[in-house]
Amino acid sequence: MSKHHKINYVEFPVKDIEQTKQFFSQVFGWTFIDYGPEYCAVTNAALDAGFYLSEQVMNTANGSALIVLYSDNLEQTQQKVLDAGGSICKPIFSFPGGRRFQFLDLNGNEYAVWSN
Numbered sequence: 001m002s003k004h005h006k007i008n009y010v011e012f013p014v015k016d017i018e019q020t021k022q023f024f025s026q027v028f029g030w031t032f033i034d035y036g037p038e039y040c041a042v043t044n045a046a047l048d049a050g051f052y053l054s055e056q057v058m059n060t061a062n063g064s065a066l067i068v069l070y071s072d073n074l075e076q077t078q079q080k081v082l083d084a085g086g087s088i089c090k091p092i093f094s095f096p097g098g099r100r101f102q103f104l105d106l107n108g109n110e111y112a113v114w115s116n
Contacts, residue, residue, distance in 0.1 A: 010047060010067070013054035014107045020051050023106050026084040027077070028069065057108040066102075067111050074099055074115040081113075 014020040017040055024030040024042070032040045038053040058064040071077040074092060081103045082088065089110060090102035100114035 008048065010049045012049065012051050012058060012067075012109060013056045014051045014105075014109070015053075015055060015057075016107065017051055017053060019106045023084045023086065027080045027086070057110075059108070059110045064110070068100070069111060069113045071113050071115050074101065074113065077113050078103075 017038070021030075021032050021040060025032075028045070030045050031043045032051075033043055034040045040051050042049040042051070058067070060066050078088065078092060078101050084106075086103045086105050088101055088103050090100075090112075092099055092101045098114050098116040100112050102110060102112045104110055
């Protein structure tokens, strides 16, 4: 499949890169490559991505796109988010096609996790 005109990379604003790496490593098992003190790349999240140092946050209330991750076990993933210091902004709910919850990471960025 050609990469031409496909979404290839996503970058996320974060206030603390080290805390962010620890959170996403603990919850989702992601690994990282550092490119200086203000940027790191995510190496195993299915879609290539990176975190960059910023005081801004991603939140659907301010019009940001919602990044939706998948889980085979929604309740377990929700607990891992809580155990890593994240907070649930929308508890598990059903929608046509599955169930999901939305959470804030340690930076205040909003993400969702769904399962069918």
